[in-house]
Structures are given as structure tokens and as C-alpha cells.
Amino acid sequence: xxxxxxxxxxxxxxxxxxxxxxxxxxxxxxxxxxxxxxxxxxxxxxxxxxxxxxxxxxxxxxxxxxxxxxxxxxxxxxxxxxxxxxxxxxxxxxxxxxxxxxxxxxxxxxxxxxxxxxxxxxxxxxxxxxxxxxxxxxxxxxxxxxxxxxxxxxxxxxxxxxxxxxxxxxxxxxxxxxxxxxxxxxxxxxxxxxxxxxxxxxxxxxxxxxxxxxxxxxxxxxxxxxxxxxxxxxxxxxxxxxxxxxxxxxxxxxxxxxxxxxxxxxxxxxxxxxxxxxxxxxxxxxxxxxxxxxxxxxxxxxxxxxxxxxxxxxxxxxxxxxxxxxxxxxxxxxxxxxxxxxxxxxxxxxxxxxxxxxxxxxxxxxxxxxxxxxxxxxxxxxxxxxxxxxxxxxxxxxxxxxxxxxxxxxxxxxxxxxxxxxxxxxxxxxxxxxxxxxxxxxxxxxxxxxxxxxxxxxxxxxxxxxxxxxx
Numbered sequence: 001x002x003x004x005x006x007x008x009x010x011x012x013x014x015x016x017x018x019x020x021x022x023x024x025x026x027x028x029x030x031x032x033x034x035x036x037x038x039x040x041x042x043x044x045x046x047x048x049x050x051x052x053x054x055x056x057x058x059x060x061x062x063x064x065x066x067x068x069x070x071x072x073x074x075x076x077x078x079x080x081x082x083x084x085x086x087x088x089x090x091x092x093x094x095x096x097x098x099x100x101x102x103x104x105x106x107x108x109x110x111x112x113x114x115x116x117x118x119x120x121x122x123x124x125x126x127x128x129x130x131x132x133x134x135x136x137x138x139x140x141x142x143x144x145x146x147x148x149x150x151x152x153x154x155x156x157x158x159x160x161x162x163x164x165x166x167x168x169x170x171x172x173x174x175x176x177x178x179x180x181x182x183x184x185x186x187x188x189x190x191x192x193x194x195x196x197x198x199x200x201x202x203x204x205x206x207x208x209x210x211x212x213x214x215x216x217x218x219x220x221x222x223x224x225x226x227x228x229x230x231x232x233x234x235x236x237x238x239x240x241x242x243x244x245x246x247x248x249x250x251x252x253x254x255x256x257x258x259x260x261x262x263x264x265x266x267x268x269x270x271x272x273x274x275x276x277x278x279x280x281x282x283x284x285x286x287x288x289x290x291x292x293x294x295x296x297x298x299x300x301x302x303x304x305x306x307x308x309x310x311x312x313x314x315x316x317x318x319x320x321x322x323x324x325x326x327x328x329x330x331x332x333x334x335x336x337x338x339x340x341x342x343x344x345x346x347x348x349x350x351x352x353x354x355x356x357x358x359x360x361x362x363x364x365x366x367x368x369x370x371x372x373x374x375x376x377x378x379x380x381x382x383x384x385x386x387x388x389x390x391x392x393x394x395x396x397x398x399x400x401x402x403x404x405x406x407x408x409x410x411x412x413x414x415x416x417x418x419x420x421x422x423x424x425x426x427x428x429x430x431x432x433x434x435x436x437x438x439x440x441x442x443x444x445x446x447x448x449x450x451x452x453x454x455x456x457x458x459x460x461x462x463x464x465x466x467x468x469x470x471x
Contacts, residue, residue: 004043007064011046011090014056019047019096030071030091031083035341038079038434041087042069049096051113051171051179051210058208059177061090067464068092068175070204072114072146075138077348078433080150080203080469089467094145097210100124108216109168109185114145114209121214130216133160133252137334145209151201153429155287155333158385159252160217162429163200169213170196175206175460185213198455203431204466206459220252220289224297225326226305228317229280234359236284236384239313243286246304250297253287254385255333256358261381264339265332275329276316284384285333336381337390344401346379346394347408349415353424355387361422362389368414369393373404388428391415412439432470440470 012020021027022044032039043066048054061068067089071081083089097115104110105128112121118139125132136142136154146152148170153162160166169184182196199207230236233256240254259281266272266279275283288297298319305317320326340346353361362380369376377396382389393411395401404411416426420443432440441449449471456463456471 007060007066007090008044010060011044011057014060015046015048015053019049021045021047027091030074030093033079033082034075035077038082040083040085040089042083042089042091043087045091045093047093047096051097051173054092054094054097054208054210055173055177055179057090057092058173058175062176062462062464065462065464066090067467068208069466070094070145070149070208072143072149073117073138073141075142076146076150076433077350077430078427078435080431080433080466081146082434084468092208094143094208094210097145101211103128103130104185105130105216107185110214110216111183111185111211112144112214113211114143114148116144118142118144118147125216126219129219131219132166132214132216134163134166137337144212144214148200148209148212149203150431151429153383153386153388155253155255155383157383157388158254159249159289164197166215167196167200167212168215170199170209171211172196172199172207172209175462175465179210180207183211183213198459201431203433203469205456205470206465208465218291220291221293222290222295222297223326224288224301225320225329226286226301226317227275227329227332228284228286228305228308229276229278229315230282230284230313231315232282232359233362233384235313236282237356237359239284239308240355240385242308242311242313243304246307247288247300250288250290250300251286251385252289253285254383255285256380256382256384256389257283257285257333257336258378258380259283260377260379261336261340262332264343264379265335268339268342269331269335272332272335273328275318275332278316280315285329333381336379340379340392340394344394344398345405346392347405347411349391349393349412349426350388350428350430351391351415351419351424351426352386352388352428353419353422355384357422357424358384358387358389361418361424365391365415365418368418369411372410372414375400376404387424416443434469437468437470 069083069091094114097113101111133156172180379392395404
């Protein structure tokens with residue numbers, strides 16, 4: 001029996017033989033990413049059922065010098081959960097860690113294992129009249145461990161923050177197999193370094209998250225949603241300030257959608273309908289929420305939008321009159337990525353700049369790209385309320401698009417250099433993975449990279465945790 005076979009037999013003894021997959025057909029769903037961009041090979045997929053089993057799997061792989069690739073729902077966009085092509089790694093699927101270990105309404109916390117889907121966490125919170133506010137289009141399949149490992153954001157960062165701000169404690173298996181229990185539901189704890197922040201956003205390169213203490217909030221019992229047409233991104237930024245002044249913390253989402261994105265949704269998503277009489281060049285999707293069911297948010301929003309119309313901040317608007325209409329408006333926004341996937345391959349960017357610089361970015365990036373590629377199609381949409389845009393580029397004709405995609409490095413240089421000049425980030429919420437590893441070297445300072453490498457060396461001196469990602 002060779003070394004690989006011996007290791008797999010040992011791992012089967014830990015997790016049970018049915019949870020060690022090595023046949024090519026069984027591995028395929030795990031070694032290909034959602035976008036179809038990355039494909040790798042693995043020695044095996046191992047599916048532990050508890051944190052203790054994860055720790056023992058890691059300990060045995062570390063002793064054998066075998067690389068490890070942790071994976072949640074495999075919904076990432078940067079290849080962060082796809083193994084290398086050498087076939088050496090053991091891929092650890094966290095999908096069997098599905099328990100909600102505790103819900104504490106008094107402390108407004110919930111303890112979820114890493115394999116819980118985001119939708120399952122939402123349901124557990126709602127059963128006790130609470131909200132877990134992270135909201136993503138992939139909530140039915142993405143898992144909490146992946147959300148933490150990429151520091152996921154979504155549509156409600158404006159009001160509630162991203163995963164860093166929504167997490168109080170973690171349980172993590174370290175690269176040597178030790179299990180760190182940091183599951184403390186405390187909002188104040190100044191006893192040394194805040195170790196959980198090392199692992200949030202680290203994409204499994206420093207350890208494997210197995211559970212987390214998550215913050216809960218009062219469940220919004222009154223909601224209002226509107227779709228509005230605005231002249232341009234600069235006017236949309238002014239509208240954001242106007243509504244925040246008028247509506248305060250009730251404003252929970254403020255999403256910008258360019259016409260190209262909306263056109264793709266209307267073309268490719270069954271049942272999608274234009275929200276307004278005319279398709280605007282720029283739209284904003286607005287959501288309000290309040291825990292008081294008696295508050296007439298629709299009336300408050302209608303009045304605020306009437307005042308915005310008088311102030312010249314919007315050209316048209318519709319306020320959803322039912323739950324079905326709210327869902328239909330949100331579907332137009334949430335299906336933008338899926339519609340673009342159906343349309344074909346594009347060069348995707350997940351960027352962030354200070355909110356007030358979004359219009360400058362859009363204007364300068366568009367001008368620079370069209371000077372080189374006059375027919376470029378710019379599909380821009382995203383979370384204007386927190387300064388995060390998805391900025392995706394392609395050509396309308398297939399032959400031209402193939403040539404355009406081949407020059408992705410040049411495209412990225414134009415976009416990312418501008419983002420950097422505006423004080424922004426080349427990755428707002430999708431992570432680095434394999435996709436942006438080279439870009440990170442260009443835009444992080446030497447001091448930042450040295451600190452990151454020092455952390456990696458200290459925690460993972462063998463370099464076995466998710467190799468080839470981030471650094």
C-alpha cells in the first residue's frame with residue numbers, strides 16, 4: 001500500500017469510508033469552480049462530520065505533509081476553494097457540519113457550524129424573532145464557513161456591516177491540527193489580540209473555521225422597497241445622502257444598477273419585467289426596514305421620493321405594493337450575475353472606493369477602456385451604499401469577446417490602477433483566491449506583504465493550508 005492509500009485508509013477510519021471520495025466522478029463537483037473558470041485535481045475529498053474530525057484529518061495530513069483545501073458551498077468567484085492541478089491535496093468539505101449549536105435571543109447571538117447554509121442561519125434566527133442580516137444571492141447554497149473565509153458583504157453592509165462586523169467568536173482548526181475554541185459571544189473583550197480577525201477573510205490559508213458566534217438583530221417587521229431612475233451615478237450618491245438624512249438607520253440597502261446589467265436580466269431571466277415605463281440608464285434599488293410593524297415605511301419612502309423628485313434627484317420611481325412586488329424588484333438586482341453568466345464570459349471586477357468617488361471611477365474607467373476597446377460593454381452594478389461595485393466587461397460579438405478576454409491582464413491593469421489611485425481595493429467582498437493573487441503583489445505595500453507572510457509562516461510553516469491562494 002503506497003503512502004496516499006495509507007493516508008486515505010487512515011482518514012476513512014476518522015470520518016467513515018463513505019465520506020472519503022476518490023473516484024473521478026465523485027470528485028468532479030468539488031474540483032471545478034462555480035464559474036467554470038478553475039479546475040483542479042485532488043487526492044481525495046474528505047467530509048468530516050464534526051470539528052473534532054476536522055482536527056484529526058488536518059493532524060494526519062500535516063504529519064504526512066499533504067496539502068489541504070477547505071471548501072464550503074463552492075460558490076466563490078475567485079477560485080479560492082479549487083485545488084491545484086497536481087492532485088496532491090486533500091479537499092476538506094465542511095458540508096456535513098450543519099448544526100445550529102445555540103441561539104441566544106437575550107444576547108442576540110447564534111452559534112452556527114461552518115457547513116450551515118446562509119439560508120439555514122436566516123431561518124434559525126427568524127424562529128426566535130431575530131435577523132441575521134448577511135444577504136447574498138447564493139444564500140441557499142453558500143455556507144457560513146465560506147462567508148467567513150471571504151469576509152462576505154452583500155446588500156446590507158450599508159446598515160449592518162460585513163462578516164467581520166457580524167462575528168463575535170470563532171472555532172478554528174489550526175494547520176497542525178489543534179482546535180482553537182474562541183466561541184465567545186462577547187461584544188467587549190480586550191484580553192489581548194483579536195485572534196478571530198486573522199481567520200476572517202483569510203480564505204482558509206491560516207486555518208479551517210468550523211463554527212462561529214454570529215450577531216443577531218431585531219427582525220424587521222415593516223419593510224419597503226422601491227426602484228428609482230436617476231440621471232447618473234453622481235446624482236445617485238446625492239440621493240443616498242438625502243435618504244440617509246431623512247430616513248436614518250431604516251435605510252438598509254441602496255443598490256446601483258446600470259442599464260447594461262438590467263438589459264441582460266430582462267433578456268435572460270424568465271419572468272423578469274421592466275420595473276418602470278422606460279428602462280433608465282441608471283437605477284437604484286432602495287430598501288427600508290423597521291422592527292415596529294406599525295410603522296408605515298411605504299408612506300415614509302413615498303414621501304421621501306416625492307421630495308427627491310422635486311429636488312431633481314430622481315426621474316421616476318415605483319414603490320412595491322406587495323411582498324410579490326418586493327421580491328420581483330429584488331430579483332432584477334440579484335439575477336444580474338446569473339444573467340451575465342448566461343450571456344457569456346466576461347472579465348469581472350469586485351472593487352471598492354470611497355462612496356463619493358464611485359462616479360469618478362465609472363467615468364474615468366469607462367473613458368480609458370473605450371479608448372482601447374471602443375466596443376466594450378460595461379456591466380456595472382452593486383452596493384453603492386458601501387462603495388462596492390461589480391464592474392464586468394465583455395464584447396457583444398463572440399469572436400471579438402474571445403480576443404478581448406485574452407487581453408484580461410491589460411484590462412485589469414486599467415481598472416485596478418484607477419481603483420488604487422482613488423484609494424480603493426481590488427477585492428471588496430469576493431476575496432483573492434487564485435484569480436487576484438498576482439494583482440495583490442502589485443497593490444499591497446511591501447510592509448503589508450511582509451506582515452502577511454510572517455503570519456502565514458507563524459501559523460502554517462509547512463505551507464499546507466490552501467496553497468496557491470492569496471499569497
